[in-house]
C-alpha cells in the first residue's frame with residue numbers, strides 16, 4: 001500500500017499537476033496570441049476598455065448580476081465557486097505539504113472555516129447537479145461532462161473531509177486518502193480539456209467577444225476570392 | 235417573464251405560406267423565401283464556405299474561446315424573448331449557438347477531428363444545415379442573452395457568423411438579398427429603389443408642407459460641399475417616416491447646423507450587418523465614399539438602429555480606423571443642441587404619456603441610452619419608463635433584419651414581439667418613441683396584430699417636430715408669404 005501511496009502522492013501528483021498547468025498555459029497563450037493577432041489585423045484599434053473591464057469584473061461577483069432572474073441558482077453557484085477555489089488553496093493540510101516539499105507557504109484558513117466551506121461546497125455541488133437534472137432547459141443543452149463535473153469535484157472534498165474529521169481506522173484512512181488524491185489528480189488532468197478551462201478563459205471573454213466584431217478590413221474580398229466569387233453579382 | 239404562447243398561437247406563427255412544390259424544390263423548410271439555394275451537397279458546401287471565412291477572418295479564435303468555455307448553465311434561457319415565448323428548447327440561445335460551435339469543433343479543431351474519426355461520426359449533415367437555416371433566423375441577434383452569459387458568449391456574433399456562412403451557400407432571406415442587390419448593383423443604388431428625381435420631389439413636397447405648418451423655410455440641403463454632416467437616414471424613411479425627416483430638418487434649421495443629403499448616395503440601411511460581412515463591407519464603403527465626395531466632415535445617421543450601429547462600428551473597421559470620418563446619430567446632435575440652448579421645445583404640446591423603446595443596436599453596448607430620455611423628459615408632460623430598459627432592453631421582435639421579411643410577420647408578432655407587447659401594455663403609454671426604422675415597422679405591426687391600436691409608434695424627431703418653437707427671426711414675413719400663395723402667383727401671371 002505504502003509504495004502506491006507514495007507514487008500517487010509523488011510522481012503522479014507532479015505529472016498530473018504539470019499537465020494541468022501546461023494545458024492551461026497553452027490555452028492562455030493561444031488566447032493572448034489570438035487577441036494580439038485580431039488587434040493587429042483590424043484597423044479599428046479603439047477598444048471600449050471601460051465597458052470590457054466593467055463586464056469582466058462584474059462576472060467575478062455574478063450574484064449582483066443575476067439575483068433578479070435566477071436568485072437561488074446565482075447564490076448557489078457563487079458559493080460553490082468560492083469553496084471550490086479557497087479550500088484546496090488555503091487548507092492547512094495542503095499548505096503543510098507544500099511547505100515540506102518546496103519550502104514556501106501562505107496564510108491558511110482556520111480549520112473551522114475550512115470545514116464549513118467544505119460542507120458548503122459539497123452541498124452546493126449536489127444542488128447544482130440536481131438543478132441541472134431537474135431543469136428542463138439545462139437538461140436539454142447538457143453534455144455528459146456537465147453532469148460528471150459537479151460529482152467529480154465533490155469527491156475530493158468529501159474524502160478530504162472524512163480523513164480530517166472522522167475517527168476512522170488507519171486502513172480506511174489510507175484508502176480514503178488514496179481516493180482523495182486520485183480524484184483530485186483526475187480533475188487536474190481534465191481541467192484544461194473540458195469546460196473547466198473557463199477558469200482561465202473568463203478574464204478574456206469580454207475582450208475576445210469585443211474583438212470578434214472587429215473584422216480584418218479586407219476579409220470580405222478575401223472570402224470572395226477563396227470561394228471564387230470575385231466577379232459574381234450579389 | 236412572460237406566458238408561453240398557446241397552441242393556437244403556435245400554429246398561427248409557424249403557418250407557412252409557401253407552396254409544397256416550392257418547399258420540395260428547395261428542399262428546405264424555412265419560413266422565409268430564398269433565391270436559388272444550393273440544393274445538392276449542402277453540408278459539404280457549408281464546410282467549404284466556413285473554411286473560407288475562417289481563413290480570411292478572426293472568427294476562429296473567438297469560436298475557440300466559446301468552444302472551450304461554454305458552461306451550459308442555461309442562464310441565457312431566461313433572457314431570450316423568443317425562447318420565453320415558444321418554450322421550445324431549440325430556442326435556448328446556448329443550444330442555437332451550439333449548432334455552429336459543434337460544426338467548428340468537429341471539423342476545424344484537431345481534437346474534434348480525431349474524436350470524429352475514432353468514433354466514426356459522420357460530421358455535418360444536410361439536416362443540420364437545414365436546422366441552422368431555420369434557427370439562425372429565429373434569433374433576432376438582439377444580444378440580450380449575451381449580457382447574461384457568465385463566460386461571455388456573444389450569441390449575436392454566432393448567429394451573425396452562422397447567417398454569413400449560410401448566405402455563401404445561397405441560403406439567405408430573399409427580401410434582404412434583393413434590397414442589397416439594388417443598393418450595390420441596381421440603377422437607383424438604394425434599398426428602396428428610389429430614383430434621385432423622386433427623392434428630390436419628395437423633399438420639395440415636404441419643404442412646402444413644413445413651411446405651411448410652421449411658417450418657416452425649412453430646407454433639405456442637397457449636394458452641398460464642405461458641410462459638417464452628410465446625412466444618411468434609413469432610405470425607407472423617405473417613403474414612410476416623413477415626420478421623422480421633417481423633425482431632422484426642423485432641428486437643423488432651428489440650430490443653423492450645416493448638413494446635406496448627397497444625391498450620389500443617401501441610404502443608411504445596411505443589411506450586410508444581418509447576413510453577410512462581405513456586403514456590410516461594401517455598403518459602409520459607399521457611405522464613406524459619398525461623405526468624402528461632398529467633403530463632409532462627419533457621417534450623420536438618422537433614426538435607425540442598425541444603420542447607426544453598422545456605421546458607428548463598421549466604418550472604422552472597413553474604412554481606415556482612425557482616419558475614417560466620425561459617425562454621429564441624429565439624437566446625439568439633438569441632445570447637444572438642447573444642452574446648448576439652441577433648441578426650444580414647447581412643453582404643452584405632448585401631454586399624453588410617452589415611453590421610449592431602446593433599439594438593441596443602439597442601446598445594447600451602452601451607446602445612446604440617457605440622451606433621448608432626457609430630451610423627452612424636457613418637453614413631454616408625462617414620461618413613463620419601460621422595464622427592463624437601456625442596455626438590458628427587450629428586442630422589438632423584428633431585430634436582425636427579420637422585420638424586412640414580410641412572410642414571417644405572424645411569427646414576429648406572436649412570438650418575437652410578445653414580450654415587447656406586454657411591456658408596452660404595462661406602461662399604458664399613448665406614444666412609444668422608437669428611434670429606428672426597423673423597430674417602428676415591427677412595433678406598428680405588433681400593435682396591430684396584438685389589438686393595441688390606440689398606441690402610436692413614433693420617432694423621437696416626430697415629437698420634436700410637433701413641439702419645436704422657432705425663433706421669430708426665422709419666420710417667413712407675412713408679405714413674403716402672401717406673394718407665394720397661389721392667388722398671388724395667379725395675379726402675377728395675369
Ligand code: SF4
Nearest residue numbers: 305307308310328383
Ligand atoms: S449563459 Fe452562456 S454558458 Fe450558460 S448556457 Fe447560456 S451560453 Fe451557455
Ligand code: SF4
Nearest residue numbers: 314373374376377379
Ligand atoms: S440574440 Fe436575442 S433573440 Fe437571439 S438568442 Fe439571444 S436573446 Fe434570443
